[in-house]
């Protein structure tokens with residue numbers, strides 16, 4: 001029965017990943033947030049999600065007819081955090097199966113990127129990060145009965161003005177201290193993988209999911225305190241940096257000797273709005289921040305363009321963000337992009353820019369992803 005169980009599990013993994021490959025390894029999901037009290041008096045939405053849940057139309061003040069876009073999935077404002085997570089759960093599962101997976105949220109300030117990625121509280125408003133960690137810990141526990149032992153470690157970093165900052169540096173040695181973060185650099189390992197030299201890795205307990213989730217909560221609190229936030233006209237808690245939450249997973253099967261190593265990167269990108277709208281052009285510090293954000297987002301666009309056109313050179317090294325995510329974007333991994341939109345007509349021009357960016361991403365075909373599994377016996 002144990003042999004049957006093991007081969008059944010192997011078949012499940014195979015089928016699961018075949019389905020993922022057929023769907024394409026870069027997927028684009030769009031999420032429109034509901035109206036918020038400070039959106040102004042008008043609640044007429046510029047965005048209409050079409051009934052099939054895969055297309056939307058958007059009205060822009062500069063055009064008499066709406067523009068239509070089609071993506072892998074479009075979530076209307078009524079979609080809750082659980083509905084969104086159900087659609088990405090398969091992707092998260094791939095990391096346990098030994099793939100390098102990356103999810104990122106793209107969109108203007110205040111469009112719901114952090115809400116989608118992190119969410120808030122301990123209940124229904126939790127976003128993808130806590131739900132993904134919970135799924136991984138629960139699954140790792142289930143797989144113990146099939147002789148799999150998993151180790152899971154978390155890192156959390158921020159890219160601000162093209163500098164990397166370790167958000168968990170104060171947890172080194174198990175306790176939170178007020179250490180000044182050293183500057184970090186991205187290196188390539190001998191196996192050709194990107195890694196951040198000197199980045200803190202916090203081990204997550206995989207034997208008991210509840211303990212692991214407490215550890216996650218603690219480290220998210222530490223990271224939140226370290227994040228540099230500044231205010232803009234559009235969002236007083238706006239994050240002017242990209243944040244990348246990284247989980248590294250390593251599994252060893254006592255019975256078969258197989259080893260898997262996967263990674264899950266969850267990136268909350270900085271706001272994509274242009275200079276004039278963020279009010280940043282009058283302030284030198286903010287101007288520099290916005291230029292750095294725009295440069296790295298346009299480098300991300302260049303990477304997708306190069307991938308979409310099958311260019312022989314893909315400019316991963318032009319920004320820290322793309323260099324860091326190279327393994328997930330290079331055909332070796334799987335990527336999913338969330339485009340977050342605000343429903344207001346005042347934002348429709350920014351929304352249109354985000355959708356055009358996403359449309360280019362949707363045209364990218366990554367090659368067949370590589371599963372990092374090794375059989376030792």
Ligand SMILES: Nc1ncnc2c1ncn2[C@@H]1O[C@H](COP(=O)(O)OP(=O)(O)OP(=O)(O)O)[C@@H](O)[C@H]1O
Nearest residue numbers: 033034108109110111112113114115235238239271
């Ligand atoms: N789907 C949603 N349902 C309910 N509230 C939402 C939703 N999406 C976003 N919000 C709320 O909208 C506000 C702005 O969202 P959020 O902070 O996630 O934006 P953001 O895109 O991350 O902005 P920034 O670029 O400044 O980080 C928050 O108060 C958030 O709780």
